[in-house]
Amino acid sequence: MSDTRRLQVLRAIVEDYVHTREPVGSRALVERHDLEVSPATIRNDMAHLEEEGLIAAPHTSAGRIPTDLGYRRFVDKITEVRPLTSAERRAMDTLLETADDHDAMLEHTVRLLAMLTNQVAVIQHPQRSTAKIRHIDIVSMSSHKALVIVILSSGKVDQRMVTLADAIGDDSLHRLAQVLSSELHQRSISALPLPADTLISRVEPVLRPSMAILAQAVETILESSRVDRIIMAGTANLARSGRDLGPSIGPILEALEEQVVLLRLLTEMEQDRRGLSIRIGHETSHDSLIETAVVAAEYGSHTGAEGAKLGVVGPTRMDYGSTMSAVRAMARYLSRILSEG
Amino acid sequence: MSDTRRLQVLRAIVEDYVHTREPVGSRALVERHDLEVSPATIRNDMAHLEEEGLIAAPHTSAGRIPTDLGYRRFVDKITEVRPLTSAERRAMDTLLETADDHDAMLEHTVRLLAMLTNQVAVIQHPQRSTAKIRHIDIVSMSSHKALVIVILSSGKVDQRMVTLADAIGDDSLHRLAQVLSSELHQRSISALPLPADTLISRVEPVLRPSMAILAQAVETILESSRVDRIIMAGTANLARSGRDLGPSIGPILEALEEQVVLLRLLTEMEQDRRGLSIRIGHETSHDSLIETAVVAAEYGSHTGAEGAKLGVVGPTRMDYGSTMSAVRAMARYLSRILSEG
């Protein structure tokens, strides 16, 4: 019992099925690949593979298609990550030039990834739990309204409008900003709650009510800045591969729009030795995603923030080789740019 | 020839078809609506309506369905905008409470609109051509890197990372920010290019190369802040109404992701007397949207910025009455909040 040939057969089945989207039979298998044995032999191997739960036959008289488990083994044992083509390299370099601010960077990245893989691409905003406060600004918008702006070490800027207790002049506002900024400088955004009492005691009594409001606003900003968000691109690609995705792509789109689900999934996925995290079919443990696979990789990990991921969501019947390489390359590329910037 | 009855018939056809998604025949028509004439009479009317191009028969022996033109007349002559239900009112009020910053506001709005209408909702970032610069900040990120932050009168905050010509201390950076901020204060963002020479002459020679870079950065920020963007929600709803949208929703999703198309469409749509802009089918003059209709309304127009729109994109076979009312109510509501904030 040639064990290596069985793997070959599995590989051939996955590749053919990914290519043709049709169940693949023993005859076609020996013809398309140069396995130098007869169809009957292949049939025996296929029977074994079926026993192992790696492939399945939709009908008695149809060929076999890989199961989730089959894809899993294919990915684990067989797939080699393909190097990027020069066209893909070039696309990434163009990305660098058009990189504007932090958010635009992520957006361009996710779009490019969607284009490269022809699938839905997602990217997590970097978790900034290790980020620090770099600066705080307050800008008067009208007599009682002001905009509180918090700048983090990661380069991210968050803002929030507040209504002050009293009409406050620009000078006092400036004073308040200075106190906030110097008191909280370099404070980790995960160190909550803020020392509101200290902050308040640092300013003249007349400013104290407003300072309380401002401190509260900063705290709110920090809290919501720890909430992860996901940017998505290429949902149109879902429709194109709709044939693979069961009856309707509606539930999938819903799951994707419901960022919470995807976020949790991305977070709990662990990287394998190749630096990739892959979930296939039921492994996503989410019913709507039962016919999809997620391929993700961490990026920016050496900048201190840990665990932000990017990846793609596609049908389980996808070209894992090129998807994996695209995702990994993208993650590395983005990491490099972020650490340079 | 009772002309008013023909309109009644058209209305009935549209309503039935929207409701049942099936071609509607003369018999069903007289039964479901209490037109007190016989099917034969209705048939005569239908023949007239067909001549006018308002309805069409998919097959000789099927009922009639409205054409784009039919929907158009229905919308123009017949539909009355329905008042909101109390549940909808309540949902909008909840929205107010969760309104955080400017962007979150728009995002919540578009999500709510998607939920209310069960369709894809879109909202244009307000065109800020009339917005003014309120404040400019510069925050040092590392020895040569700094973050330029521009705060606009609309409350929007834009930022951009720059690499300075020389290592510059916090004091000098602060000085540069002060010059920029005071020189450009209240300047309209559409007044480009900036008076770079004046700005540069205001600082000591040693800072001038960096000032040139900063001025350039501010200009870039202003330029890109004039570029409109679209936020979208509810794409999953597209899939659910997929039956109405022809062979595949792929091209539609693509058109929506391609924001440029939608942006131009929204911009050139003109409001009717009811404060609504509607394009039906071919009126969108975009092939991928041939089976969709766009219902939009301007918001925030009395705050000075003109022409920002929000709306929904759905199948031509939609419930125009409630969609129109939801869109209009949402636009008014958002306008009110924006003018208060």
Added chain:
DNA sequence: ATTAGCACTTGTACTCGAAGAGTGCCAGAG
């Protein structure tokens, strides 16, 4: 202007049968 009746058209649903694809198993050869 409206109505009743009727012939005509056409899509839909269903059945039947033939064709094609692929398997599983068995017996035999290396």
Added chain:
DNA sequence: CTCTGGCACTCTTCGAGTACAAGTGCTAAT
């Protein structure tokens, strides 16, 4: 023990044929 050829069997797919239902357009009568 592994591989192979052969063969019966199963099951889906596809086309043709047919009956049926829905709905129209027309004509003649009111």
